[in-house]
Amino acid sequence: MKISVIIPVYNAEKYIAQAVESCLQFEEVFEIILVEDKSPDNALQVCEKLVEKNNRVKLFQHADKGNHGAGASRNLGLEKATGDFIAFLDADDYYLPNRFDAEKELFKNPEVEGVYGAIGVYYYTEKAKQQFYSLFADRLTTVYKKHAPKEVFRGQLGMLGSFGLFSIIALTIRKSALDKKLSPMMKMHLRLHQDTEFLFRLSYYLDLYPGVLEEAVANRGVHEDNRITQVDSGKVKASISKVLLWTEVKNWAENEPNFPKEELLHIQRMQRSFDIANSSFIKKWGKIFKYLITDFRSIRSGLYNINWRKSLF
Structure with a gap:
């Protein structure tokens, strides 16, 4: 397997090194594509140092070096990816050692176009835990049981009752399958929930299979500066975004x-x-x-x- 991991980077100087290191532990990870999105902190400088240390790490910015959001950054990463498989990671999240265990077996079957798994939660600070424990607790974000690929779209829409969810950071896609119908990939005008909209279309067009569902394959990093903080504190914005x-x-x-x-x-x-x-x-x-x-x-x-x-x- 040759996996391209795409990481949009914004305001993540404290976390991006850990995210990259979590990718480098896997031989299957062929390249790590960092798309720096005009961060207000020193994330760009940290990314440049990571590139210097390891030739599997590649750094890109938008043509105008401006801020375009996570969707546009992931799209740029997809354009630059040269691996046979695509995985995603956010700059403040990280992979666990079992991240690609299921993929190594399932993708031997050419009919498998994508594999999804479960993610856990890591609180970077006690303050973050106090603020967001009611939202995330210590639960897995996962699909609750194994479903046939044709049921995944209906499940994601909420039509199968207690189905559960999977996250983009626990998803691996066969790159050749992405070229079928998914254009554009991420809808750039959606500043929030563009990954959710992408997953809806992805599960409609592609055959997605369950990987590891009973334990986390990656952790969502929770801290006071999470984007979810801004959404949660601005209920009008959150309502409009839905x-x-x-x-x-x-x-x-x-x-x-x-x-x-x-x-x-x-x-x-x-x-x-x-x-x-x-x-x-x-x-x-x-x-x-x-x-x-x-x-x-x-x-x-x-x-x-x-x-x-x-x-x-």
Whole structure:
């Protein structure tokens, strides 16, 4: 196997060396492609030193050396990849020693186009653990049992009940299979959830097989500067991002010839539900903002309408 590992790098000077070292432990990893995305810290300098130390590490930036987001960075990495297989890693995550155990066996079968596994959680600091333990705990992110490839798309959509999830950092893809239908690879206008949208399309077009599901093959690194921190602390942004995700999925499904009717109806329902929820949320906080502006005196005097306030929640 010749595996290209693609790592988008942004604001990760503290973590990128560990991510790279976790890749270098595998003989199967043919190259590690770092795509530096105009980090505000010293990540570029750290990447340059990593390149100097090992010829398997390659460094790229966008043509304008600007910041384009994780999706665009992964796309650039895919363009530059020369291995037979593609794997992904985020700069603050890392692989475990069993990362490619299942892949080495499963990819002997030419019908296997992709393999997914389970990921665990590593808290870099006690503060990060206190802040995010309620989100991640010590759970595995995994598909709960082995499913046939044709069921994976429906499972990812939430149509098979308790299916579970897999993460892009525990996914390995046969590069030749990627060229079939997945263009563009990552939707660059989705600044959030572009990997989720990519996994939906991937599981629709390709035959993905379960690898190691009962234990982690990689760890999600959790720290105070995680992107999830910004999403979690800005609920309006998070709500809008889900609307954008499901709108993108709906538009793709509606324009895909012979798309299964049941799956399409499910996607349309999901898109509507997030759209309605987002509209209600914005409308509620719009009313609050308007009330704060137009009736500030009565608020200060404690005379505002209690029943009106209760109706908002």
